Amino acid sequence: MSDYLSTKEIHEGLLDLLKFFDQFCQEHDMTYFLAGGTLLGAIRHKGFIPWDDDADIIMPRKDYNKLISLAQKLPDFLELKALEIDNKWEYAFTKINDTRTYIDDDYRVAQHGLFLDIFPIDSVPEKTFSQKFLVKRMKLLDVFRGAESKKKFKPEEKFIFIKKMIANYARRKGANHFARKMNQLAKSTNERQIDSSLKGVSVSTIYGVREFLPSSTFAEGVYVEFEDTKLSIPKNYKVYLESLYGDYMQLPPLEKQKGDHYKIKRHKKEK
Numbered sequence: 001m002s003d004y005l006s007t008k009e010i011h012e013g014l015l016d017l018l019k020f021f022d023q024f025c026q027e028h029d030m031t032y033f034l035a036g037g038t039l040l041g042a043i044r045h046k047g048f049i050p051w052d053d054d055a056d057i058i059m060p061r062k063d064y065n066k067l068i069s070l071a072q073k074l075p076d077f078l079e080l081k082a083l084e085i086d087n088k089w090e091y092a093f094t095k096i097n098d099t100r101t102y103i104d105d106d107y108r109v110a111q112h113g114l115f116l117d118i119f120p121i122d123s124v125p126e127k128t129f130s131q132k133f134l135v136k137r138m139k140l141l142d143v144f145r146g147a148e149s150k151k152k153f154k155p156e157e158k159f160i161f162i163k164k165m166i167a168n169y170a171r172r173k174g175a176n177h178f179a180r181k182m183n184q185l186a187k188s189t190n191e192r193q194i195d196s197s198l199k200g201v202s203v204s205t206i207y208g209v210r211e212f213l214p215s216s217t218f219a220e221g222v223y224v225e226f227e228d229t230k231l232s233i234p235k236n237y238k239v240y241l242e243s244l245y246g247d248y249m250q251l252p253p254l255e256k257q258k259g260d261h262y263k264i265k266r267h268k269k270e271k
Helices: 007-027 036-044 061-069 128-148 160-173 175-192 237-245
Strands: 056-060 078-081 094-098 101-103 114-123 198-200 221-226 229-234 264-266
Touching: 007 094, 007 114, 007 229, 036 056, 036 221, 036 229, 036 237, 056 061, 061 094, 061 114, 114 175, 128 160, 128 175, 160 175, 229 237
Parallel strands: 056 114
Antiparallel strands: 078 094, 094 114, 101 264, 114 198, 221 229
C-alpha cells in the first residue's frame, strides 16, 4: 500500500480546505472566486476535474490584502505564506498550506503538500501592446524565480546546460528576489491602471493576456455546486472560461487527461 495520497484523498483534503476558506471569507466579509481548473471543474464536473490535484482561488486586491492581514486568525494546522509577511517567501502570490502534509519529490524543494493557491485580481492595461509587454516581463521574472528552486533536471528535458546556468544565477539572487519583483510589478501596474476597464491576474503567467478581461467579469459572484458543498464563482464565468479554454465543456483527449500529480504524504503522528 502506497504512503502517497491518492487523487481521491487529495481531493478530499482540498475540499476540506475550500470549505474552511469559504467559511473564513464569509466570516470576515471577503470576496473570493474559484479560478482556473478549479472553476472549470465546478462548471463541467460539479467538483474537481477528475485528474486535477490542486485548487486555485482569485480575490480582488482589496480582499487579497485583507486575507494576508488575517493570517494569524487561521487555525494552527494552516499556514498562510505571502511576501508581505514572509521575507523568504518564493512566490508572487499567496498560498494557504496544510502543514499536516508535505510533498516528497526528487525534483521539487520540499513544501507542504495540500494547499490553496490564491491570486490577486488587479487592474491591467487596455492596450494590447502594454498587456503583452507586462506578460513578457512577468514570464521572464518567473523563469528565474522558478529556476532557483530546481533541485535537478529530468534527463529528457531540453536545453539543460542553459537551464543550469539560469538556475545558478537565480540561486545567487534567490527566488524571493524575483518573486518580489513580480509582486511589485503587479502592484505598480494596478495603481497606474486604476481607471482601466480591464482586470485580471498578472502575477500568474500561465494564461497570459487571456486572463485580462472586462472588469464586469469579476464584479459579482454566485454560489454553485462543488462536490458536496457550494462555493463562489464569478457570475460571468462564461466570459472567463471561454477566454482561458475556448470550448470549455469539451473534454480534452485521453492522453491529456492527467495532472501534475504531486507526490504528497501526511506527516506521521507522534505516538
